[in-house]
Structures are given as C-alpha cells and as structure tokens.
Amino acid sequence: MHLQCPCCGEQFPFEAGFADADGKRLAALFAGLEPKLGRAVLNYLRLFSPAKRGLRTTKAIRLVEELLDLVNAGQVQRDARTNDSKPAAPRLWAAGIEQMIASRERLQLPLENHNYLRAVVYGIAADPAQATQLAPARPVAAGSVATVQQVMQEAISRINADERLGLIDSEEADRRRQAARGST
Secondary structure, eight states: OEEEOTTTOOEEEGGGGGSSHHHHHHHHHHHTSOHHHHHHHHHHHGGGSOTTSOOOHHHHHHHHHHHHHHHHTTEEESSTTOOOEEEOOHHHHHHHHHHHHHTGGGSOSSOOSSHHHHHHHHHHHHOHHHHHHHSOOOOOHHHHHHHHHHHHHHHHHHHHHHHHTTSSOHHHHHHHHHHHHTOO
16 A cells, blocks of 8 residues: 655655664554644654655654653643743644744744744643633534434544445455444
C-alpha cells in the first residue's frame, strides 16, 4: 500500500514511515495522544521546521517528548523562572497550539523551544471563561447517544475508505459495516 504525502504529493510505501527505529518511536509517541491533541501537535511541529529543509525525525521526537512532559504534568507555568502554575488539561494545550497556528504569521520561525506555547497555554488557563469553555464536558444521556453515533459514523467512514483504497473487498466491507452497526 502506498500513501501520498499531503504536503508535497509524493507517494511512498506505508511501511517506509515506520521502517527505522526513529519512525517507530515517533509513531508510538503519537499513538498515546488524544486525537485532537495529536492533530494539533502535527501542525505544531511545522513551526519548528527549517525553511529550506524538513524537520529531522530525531528533533521531532525530542520536541514531542518535551511537549508530552509539559502536558502530562497537568499544569503549566508561564516560564521556568516562576513557581506560579495553573491547571492545564490536554485540551488547553491543543487550544494553545491552535492559537499559535492561527497567528503563525506573527511568530518568528522556526521556533526554538516551547516557551511561547507555555505562555499561551498559561494565558488560556488563567482566563476562567476560556478554561471553562475548553474543559471536558460531563456526558449527559443525549450527548452520549451522539457520541455513539459519531463513533459508528467514523468506523463506517474508515471501512468505506479501506474499500475505496482496495484494502478490503466489497464483501468484507459489507460485513464490517454490519458489525459496526451492531447487526451481524
């Protein structure tokens, strides 16, 4: 199976992305992230990429590991020189990254470290209105039904994509769709 790079359009074998140890290590780091944070981190890494060449996998690994240390701490400090910290869930970090991406033209690129992101997330965490808005909502009965429907729709979409790509035949796709809908 071949994949197409969304940036340059070049096709490469799926396995090539995981052929070396660094590729496997980077993939493992992303596997443990919440999907929204994972997508944000992929975009965030572009802010570290040098203008005339791509970001090295080893540097991407280092950046993601550092970022995970910040996220997993569950709190954020504006900078390392202060002891003032605020609670910061992964959603706040994703929101901070999205804010940085939205204001990319004002940033001095490539970024060198996570200091600006820490300041942005600290600002979000310090604003009760933003922090409350981004906090995970408690599921209610109607919300959980929508979540089940969303999960089913995503599963069916993946099955349809696999069928279009020729990864599975139409019989297997039909069988998987029925299983996803709960009717065997």
